[in-house]
Amino acid sequence: MKKSFKRKAISLLTTALLLGSLAGCGNGETSTEDGGTNTATSGETIKIGLNMELSGDTASYGSNARDGAMLAINELNAAGGVLGMQIEPIERDNKSDAAEAATLSAALIGEEIAVQVGPLTSGCVNASIPVLSEAGIPIVAPAATAANITVDPDTNEVRPYVFRVCFIDPFQGTLMAQFALDSGYTTAAIYKDTSSDYSQGLAESFKTTFEAGGGTIVAEEGFTSGDRDFRATLNKIKGTNPEFLYVPGYYQEVAPLIKQAREAGITIPMGGGDGWDSPDTLSVAGADALNNCFFTNHYSSEDADEKVVAFVTAYKAAYNDKTPDAFAALGYDAIMAVASAIESAGSADPQAITDALASLTDFEGVTGTMTMDEQHNPIKAGVIIEYVDGAQVMNTRIEP
Amino acid sequence: MLNFIQQLINGLSLGAIYALIALGYTMVYGIIKLINFAHGDIMMVGAYVGFFSITLLGTNVWVAMLFAMLTCAVLGIIIEKVAYKPLRNSTRIAALITAIGVSFFLEYIMVFLLGATQRVYPADAFPTQTYHFSGLLMTNKDIFVIASAVFLMIILQLFIKKTRTGKAMRAVSLDQDAASLMGINVNHIISVTFAIGSALAAAAGVMYGVFYGTINPLMGMVPGIKAFVAAVLGGIGIIPGAMAGGFLLGILETMVSGYGNSLFRDAAAYGVLILILLIKPTGLFGEKSGEKI
Numbered sequence: 001m002k003k004s005f006k007r008k009a010i011s012l013l014t015t016a017l018l019l020g021s022l023a024g025c026g027n028g029e030t031s032t033e034d035g036g037t038n039t040a041t042s043g044e045t046i047k048i049g050l051n052m053e054l055s056g057d058t059a060s061y062g063s064n065a066r067d068g069a070m071l072a073i074n075e076l077n078a079a080g081g082v083l084g085m086q087i088e089p090i091e092r093d094n095k096s097d098a099a100e101a102a103t104l105s106a107a108l109i110g111e112e113i114a115v116q117v118g119p120l121t122s123g124c125v126n127a128s129i130p131v132l133s134e135a136g137i138p139i140v141a142p143a144a145t146a147a148n149i150t151v152d153p154d155t156n157e158v159r160p161y162v163f164r165v166c167f168i169d170p171f172q173g174t175l176m177a178q179f180a181l182d183s184g185y186t187t188a189a190i191y192k193d194t195s196s197d198y199s200q201g202l203a204e205s206f207k208t209t210f211e212a213g214g215g216t217i218v219a220e221e222g223f224t225s226g227d228r229d230f231r232a233t234l235n236k237i238k239g240t241n242p243e244f245l246y247v248p249g250y251y252q253e254v255a256p257l258i259k260q261a262r263e264a265g266i267t268i269p270m271g272g273g274d275g276w277d278s279p280d281t282l283s284v285a286g287a288d289a290l291n292n293c294f295f296t297n298h299y300s301s302e303d304a305d306e307k308v309v310a311f312v313t314a315y316k317a318a319y320n321d322k323t324p325d326a327f328a329a330l331g332y333d334a335i336m337a338v339a340s341a342i343e344s345a346g347s348a349d350p351q352a353i354t355d356a357l358a359s360l361t362d363f364e365g366v367t368g369t370m371t372m373d374e375q376h377n378p379i380k381a382g383v384i385i386e387y388v389d390g391a392q393v394m395n396t397r398i399e400p
Numbered sequence: 401m402l403n404f405i406q407q408l409i410n411g412l413s414l415g416a417i418y419a420l421i422a423l424g425y426t427m428v429y430g431i432i433k434l435i436n437f438a439h440g441d442i443m444m445v446g447a448y449v450g451f452f453s454i455t456l457l458g459t460n461v462w463v464a465m466l467f468a469m470l471t472c473a474v475l476g477i478i479i480e481k482v483a484y485k486p487l488r489n490s491t492r493i494a495a496l497i498t499a500i501g502v503s504f505f506l507e508y509i510m511v512f513l514l515g516a517t518q519r520v521y522p523a524d525a526f527p528t529q530t531y532h533f534s535g536l537l538m539t540n541k542d543i544f545v546i547a548s549a550v551f552l553m554i555i556l557q558l559f560i561k562k563t564r565t566g567k568a569m570r571a572v573s574l575d576q577d578a579a580s581l582m583g584i585n586v587n588h589i590i591s592v593t594f595a596i597g598s599a600l601a602a603a604a605g606v607m608y609g610v611f612y613g614t615i616n617p618l619m620g621m622v623p624g625i626k627a628f629v630a631a632v633l634g635g636i637g638i639i640p641g642a643m644a645g646g647f648l649l650g651i652l653e654t655m656v657s658g659y660g661n662s663l664f665r666d667a668a669a670y671g672v673l674i675l676i677l678l679i680k681p682t683g684l685f686g687e688k689s690g691e692k693i
Contacts, residue, residue: 194663221662226622228612231410232657232665239403252518256613263530263539283520284613286528 045088046081046348048073048338049108049116051128056096061120064324065142065331066091069117071311071318072335082339085348094119098127109135114348117334120327122146125162133161138354140338142330143298145169147201150376163357163376165333165365169198172273172296173205173248175382175398179294180244180271181213182398188215189242191233191257193249194222202248202273218242223253230257234264243268250275255284262289271295274326277385277392287390298326299367300383300394311366326367333365368397402535407658408651413542413611415650416549420604421627422634422642423556424597430573430637431593433492434484437499439601440624441506442479446472446602447615448510454525461526465548465606469599476598477591485587503624510617518616521609545607552603553643556596560639565592573637629673635683644684 050069053062073087081087090111094101101124108116109131115138119125122144129149132139141149141164150162180188188210193199207217219240221233234257237245245261247254247270254276261270262285269292276295301312301323311332315324324332340363341356342348360372368381379400386395421443428436446468453464483502487495529540560566571579572589580586608623609615630649634641649669656668676683 223662224666228608228614229410229414231414232407232654233662235403235406235410236658236662252614259528259613263528263537265537280518280520280614283523286523 045086046342047088047090047111047113048335049105049111049113050089050091050118051094051101051104051108051116051124052091052118053096053120053124054091054093058096058121061143061327062093062096062118064327065118065120065334067319067322068315068324068328068331068333069142069335071315071328072332072339074318075314076335076339082342083346083348087335087339094124096121096124098123101125102127102131104128105131105139109137113137114342114350115140115338115353117331117338118142120144122149125149129159129162133159136354137161137350138163138357140165140334140357142166142334143327158375160358161354163337163360163372165337165367165370165378166298166330167380167382168377169273170201170205171377171400172382173202173207173246174209174400175296175384176202176246176248176271176273176294177206177209177213177215178398178400179296179384179396180210180246180269181215183244183269185243185269186215187218187242188244188246189219189221189237189240190217190246190248191219191221191223191230191237192247193225193253195224196249198250198273198275199248203246206246206248223249223257225250225253227253228256230260231264234261234266238264238266245270246272248273248275251278251281251284255281258285258293259289267292269294274298282387282390287387290387291389293387294384294395296382296398297385298382299329300385300392301325301329302394303383303397304394305397307364307366329366333367333370336365337363337370368399403658406536407654409536409538409542410658411651411654412647413545413650414654415630415647416545417604417608417611417623417646418627418630418649419643419646420549420552420600420607421623422630422646423553423639424601425628425631426634426636426639426642427593427597429631430639431569431590432484432488434495434499435628435636436484436597437496437624437628438479438502438506439597440620440622440627441503442472442476442598442620443601443605443608443623444510444615444617444620445475445506446598446605447609447619448514448519448605449602450606450609451519451521451615454522461606461610464525465603468602468606472598472602472605473595476594479598480590480594485590503621507617507620514617516617518614521613521615523613526610541611545611548603548607552600556600557639559596565589569593626669629669632673632683633676635686638683638685641683641685648684 050066052066053059054066073089076082077086090108090113092104094104101119105116105128116132117140119128120143125141125144128139138161143166144164145166145168147168149164151158190203192203219237221237223230245268247257254272258270272295274297277297312324315328337360341353341360345352345356358372363370370378370380373379381397381399383397384395385392424439425436428434449468449471450464453459453467479502483498484495487498531538560569568584568589571584572586576586626649630645631642633649634645653665653669656665
C-alpha cells in the first residue's frame with residue numbers, strides 16, 4: 001500500500017514537473033514575441049509563422065535564421081509596420097525533425113498565419129509543404145537549396161505556394177564558371193563527387209556555363225564520398241594541364257583532396273561550392289594549400305555593399321557583436337521579401353501574398369537583388385570567397 | 401614514364417596500409433579459420449587512440465602509434481575471449497556473423513561515445529615535407545607509411561620464423577589438436593595472434609590518420625574490406641601473401657584511377673577478388689589444395 005502510494009506520488013510529481021516545464025516553454029515563447037519593439041497600436045497584426053530548427057542537429061541554422069528574421073521584423077515594426085500593421089512573429093521549434101515541422105505547420109495554420117518562413121533544411125521544408133499548400137498558405141524557405149522544393153518532382157509542376165530566397169545548388173556552378181571565365185581561364189578540369197546529387201549538379205552547370213563562355217573542359221574525373229586517396233587521379237589531371245580545377249564536393253573529401261593536389265605539385269587555382277565551408281577544410285588542408293582556392297556562397301559578411309554593411313552593423317548591435325552568417329542573412333531576406341510582397345499586393349491575405357511573391361521583381365535583399373523566376377527560384381547574385389593564408393576573404397560578387 | 405613511377409609511389413603508400421590490415425586478417429584466419437570482419441574497426445579504434453594520445457597527452461606520432469598498438473592488442477584479446485572463444489566449436493558461419501556483429505558494435509559504440517562527426521588529426525604532429533627527385537614528388541608521409549609498414553612486416557616475419565611462440569603459432573595453424581597434444585597452450589597462442597593482428601591494424605589506423613588527416617567511427621569499413629580482398633588475393637592464411645596482396649591492390653587501384661577511369665577503381669578491386677576466387681581460390685601464394693574457401 002505504502003509502496004503504491006509512493007509510486008503515485010512520484011508519477012504525480014513527474015506530471016507536475018512536466019507541466020511546469022511545458023509552461024516554461026510557453027513563457028519562453030511569449031517573451032521572445034514581446035522581445036520585439038512592440039509599438040502596435042491598432043489591433044490588427046500580420047502573423048508570420050517562424051517554423052525553424054531551434055534545437056537538434058541543425059539548430060545553428062535555425063537559430064541564426066531566426067535571429068536574422070527577428071531583426072527584420074523588429075526593423076519593420078519600428079518603422080511603423082507593413083501597410084500600417086505590425087508584424088507578429090509566431091516562433092516554433094521543429095527540433096530539426098521533418099515530422100515535427102509538418103505538425104507545427106498545421107498548428108500555425110490554426111493560428112491564422114498569413115505566411116510561413118522556414119524551415120531551413122530541404123527535408124523539413126518538404127515535409128511542411130503539403131499541409132500549407134492544402135490551406136493555401138505561402139511558405140518562404142530561406143535556405144532550402146534542393147532543386148525539388150519549388151517544383152514537384154513527380155509531376156514537374158511548380159508548387160504554387162512555395163518560394164525561396166536562396167539560389168538552388170546547381171546555380172553555384174554557373175557562378176564559379178563565370179568567375180573562372182572572368183579571370184581569363186580558358187581550360188578547366190572537373191573532379192566531382194559522383195555519389196552526390198549536389199556535386200553532380202554543380203559540375204553540370206559549371207561545365208555548361210564554362211563551355212558556353214568559350215572555355216574547354218580538358219578532364220572530367222570522379223570520386224565517391226568516403227574516399228580519402230585522390231593522388232592517382234590528381235596526377236592524371238595534372239597531366240592534362242588545366243588552368244583551373246573545379247572540385248564541387250563536401251569538405252570531408254575536398255579538404256584532403258586539396259592538400260594532396262598541392263603535394264602533387266598542382267598549383268593552379270581550385271574552386272568549389274558552399275560544401276567547402278567548414279572549419280575542418282582549413283585544419284585538414286592547411287593554410288598554404290588553400291591559397292588560390294575559391295568557393296561560391298550566398299553571402300559574405302565582409303561584402304562592402306551598403307545593404308550588407310548596414311545589416312551586419314544592425315545584427316551585431318542586436319546580438320552581442322555576433323557576426324551574421326549566411327543563414328542569418330537569408331532569414332532576414334525572407335522576412336523582407338514577404339514584407340515587400342505584402343506592400344506591393346496591398347493586402348496581407350495569403351493568396352495576395354502568394355501572387356505578389358510569384359511576381360517579385362528587383363527586390364533588394366542583403367544577399368543580392370532578386371527576381372523570382374517562373375519556378376519560384378530567385379535569380380540573384382552570389383559571392384566568391386577566397387582563402388588567403390587561412391582566412392576566408394570575400395573576393396567578388398558575381399551577378400548572373 | 402615519370403608519371404608511371406609517380407603513380408607507383410602513390411600505389412605503394414596506399415598499399416602499405418592495406419597490407420598492414422591484411423596481415424591481421426590473414427593471421428587470424430590462419431589460426432582459427434575465422435574471417436574477422438571486425439578487423440577494420442580495430443584499425444579505427446587504433447586511429448582514435450592515436451588521436452587522443454597526440455591531442456590529449458601531447459605525445460609524438462611514434463609514441464601515439466605504440467600506445468594505439470598496445471591498446472588494440474588488449475582489445476583484440478578481449479574481443480576474442482568474449483565474442484569468438486565461446487563459438488570456437490560452433491559452425492564457421494556462426495563465428496562469421498558474430499564478427500560482423502562485433503564490427504557494428506565497435507562502430508556504433510564509437511559513434512555513441514564520440515559522435516559521428518569526423519576528427520582532424522593534428523597536422524603539426526607530423527608536418528608534411530615534400531622531396532623532389534628529378535621530377536618525382538615524394539612526401540615524408542609516403543616514406544613514413546611505407547617504411548613503418550615494411551619494418552613491422554620484417555619484425556613479424558622474424559617473430560614467426562625465429563621465436564618459440566612463432567613456431568607454436570605455425571603449429572596451431574597447421575593442426576590445432578595435434579599442437580595441443582604436443583603441449584602447446586592453444587588458447588594462449590590464439591590470444592597472441594589476435595594481439596599481434598590487432599596491434600598491426602592499430603598501427604595502420606594511426607598511419608591512416610596521419611596520412612589522410614581525418615578519422616571517423618566508420619572509417620574502418622572500406623579499408624577493412626579492401627584489406628580482406630588483399631588477403632584473399634595473396635592467399636588467405638599466408639603472411640607474405642597478405643603483404644604482397646596489399647601492395648598489389650594499392651598499385652592496381654592507383655593505376656586504374658591514373659590510367660583508366662577513376663570510377664572503376666573499386667570495381668577493379670572487387671573484380672580482382674572475383675577473378676582470383678574463380679581462377680586460383682588459394683590466392684597468388686597459395687598452394688594447391690581444394691579445402692580453403
